[in-house]
Amino acid sequence: MLEADVFTILPPGERKVEAIVLDGPMPAGLVYKVQIGAFRFPISEELFSDMTPVTGETVGNGMVRYMAGMFTEYGNADNAKGQVRDRGYRDAFVVAYMNGKRISLTEARVAQGAPPIPGALAQNRPEIVPSVNVIPTPAAVVETTPIQLRPATTPVVVPAAPEDEAAVLAKYPASAQEVVSAFAPASNAVDYYNVSGAAPAKQVETIKGLFFTVQVGVYSKPVALDKLFNISPLNSELTETSKVRYTTGVYLDTEKARVRKDATVAFGVKDAFVTAYLNGKRIPVRDARALLARFGNGVLADPALATP
Numbered sequence: 001m002l003e004a005d006v007f008t009i010l011p012p013g014e015r016k017v018e019a020i021v022l023d024g025p026m027p028a029g030l031v032y033k034v035q036i037g038a039f040r041f042p043i044s045e046e047l048f049s050d051m052t053p054v055t056g057e058t059v060g061n062g063m064v065r066y067m068a069g070m071f072t073e074y075g076n077a078d079n080a081k082g083q084v085r086d087r088g089y090r091d092a093f094v095v096a097y098m099n100g101k102r103i104s105l106t107e108a109r110v111a112q113g114a115p116p117i118p119g120a121l122a123q124n125r126p127e128i129v130p131s132v133n134v135i136p137t138p139a140a141v142v143e144t145t146p147i148q149l150r151p152a153t154t155p156v157v158v159p160a161a162p163e164d165e166a167a168v169l170a171k172y173p174a175s176a177q178e179v180v181s182a183f184a185p186a187s188n189a190v191d192y193y194n195v196s197g198a199a200p201a202k203q204v205e206t207i208k209g210l211f212f213t214v215q216v217g218v219y220s221k222p223v224a225l226d227k228l229f230n231i232s233p234l235n236s237e238l239t240e241t242s243k244v245r246y247t248t249g250v251y252l253d254t255e256k257a258r259v260r261k262d263a264t265v266a267f268g269v270k271d272a273f274v275t276a277y278l279n280g281k282r283i284p285v286r287d288a289r290a291l292l293a294r295f296g297n298g299v300l301a302d303p304a305l306a307t308p
Contacts, residue, residue, distance in 0.1 A: 002027040005076050007069030008052050009083050012259045015049040022056040022064065026100040030111055032077035033067040034084050035095050040064075040165045043293040050087055050255050063165070067095065074108065088212075088254035088274050088285060168290045176298035179291065183208040183279040192238045198222035201234040201246065202305075205280040209301035210288055212257035212276050213247040214264050220244075229267045233307055237282070245282075247275065249307040252300050254285070260307075 010016060020043075033055075036048060040063050048054040048066060057065045068084055071077035077094045084092040096108035109115065173179045189205035199222070204213075213235060216228055222244050228234065237245045248264055251257040257274045264272040276288035278299075291299050 001029040002031050002070055002072055005069065005071045005073075006053060007071065007080050009080075009087070010050050010052075012255065015046070015255075016052055017045050017049045018052060018054070020045055020048070020054050020056050020066070023058055024055055026097060027070070028099055030072075030108055031097045032071040032074055032108070033095050033097065034069055034077055034081045034092050036066045036068055036084060036089050036092050037289065038063045038065045038165065039290070039293050044296060047289075047293060051084065068092075074105070074112075074114070086258065088258050089289075090285065165290045165293070168287050169294055171287070172291060176295035179295065179299050180209050180279070185280055189280070192242075192244070193222055193236055195222040197224050199225035199228055199234055199246075200232070201236040202250070204235045204237045204247070204277050204282075207235075207250065207277065207280055207301055207305060210276065210278045210291060210299045211301040211306070212251045212254055212274055212285070212288065213249050214257055214261045214272050215275050216246040216248055216264060216269050216272060218243050218245045229269060231264065231267055231269075237277075237280075250301065250305050252297075252303065252306050254289075256307075 036054070038059075043064075043066070048068070051068050053070075054066060054068050057067065059065060069077070069080050071080065074094065074096075081092050081094050094105065096103050096105055098108070098111060103111075173182060185205050190203040193201065193203055201222075216231060216234070218239065219227075220243055222236065225232070225234075228246055231248050233249060235247045235250065237247070239245050249257065249260045251260065254274060261272050261274050274285060276283050276285045278288065278291070
């Protein structure tokens with residue numbers, strides 16, 4: 001029986017690469033874990049090397065679920081879930097096991113004689129695990145004359161079934177070489193930023209491969225550096241609605257991007273968040289993780305472009 005929580009999240013920048021044990025024995029009794037994600041293809045141990053222990057569980061449909069830590073109480077697991085999400089794993093959620101068998105959170109609470117968790121989703125079939133995705137409030141759209149932040153909206157919480165990694169990858173070419181070779185920027189891709197007085201920025205439309213960055217804000221046109229909290233380095237992107245989206249940094253892993261996000265919040269961008277780009281186009285961070293897990297470093301942007 002588990003007598004104490006087992007979980008360590010490493011300080012920013014630190015990594016501890018350990019073998020991920022698949023289908024290992026579990027303590028008797030009730031155990032909570034934090035599910036980080038589920039993948040159909042083998043992943044590198046480095047992907048989750050910022051926390052320990054991380055274990056894997058194979059399921060009948062060929063997927064492998066990856067879990068962090070072991071906890072005696074739901075509240076402790078829920079706190080760890082917040083830490084895991086802060087590292088960029090935005091779909092992480094708490095799961096429960098009784099004597100090594102996956103059970104619903106409702107069943108776990110009943111077993112402990114505790115009240116149900118408000119809003120908890122019942123897990124009637126262990127192999128089908130619902131999750132709750134929080135749609136992040138985008139960084140504020142800022143008009144330039146005058147500069148005014150539009151009011152932030154309340155994040156919307158909607159239930160959603162986790163998307164199969166195979167379905168995610170089906171949207172992309174079948175190899176890393178094909179993914180990066182698909183890069184074909186338009187000849188006028190950076191013309192929108194040829195504006196006098198605009199803040200120095202790298203146009204994401206010119207960056208081949210996959211990288212992570214942190215959104216600073218969306219403006220009606222290119223703006224001066226002092227309008228962007230003097231944050232540097234900056235990237236720019238022309239959106240489909242002809243606005244200019246600013247981000248900061250080019251990072252090849254989510255941990256460095258998360259550290260940059262915290263720094264950006266400290267600069268004053270309270271709703272900064274980590275995002276990802278592939279071949280000059282923004283993609284969901286979930287897709288970026290799946291591509292990294294499948295193809296490894298071969299899909300990443302040129303390391304020479306990365307922010308130190």
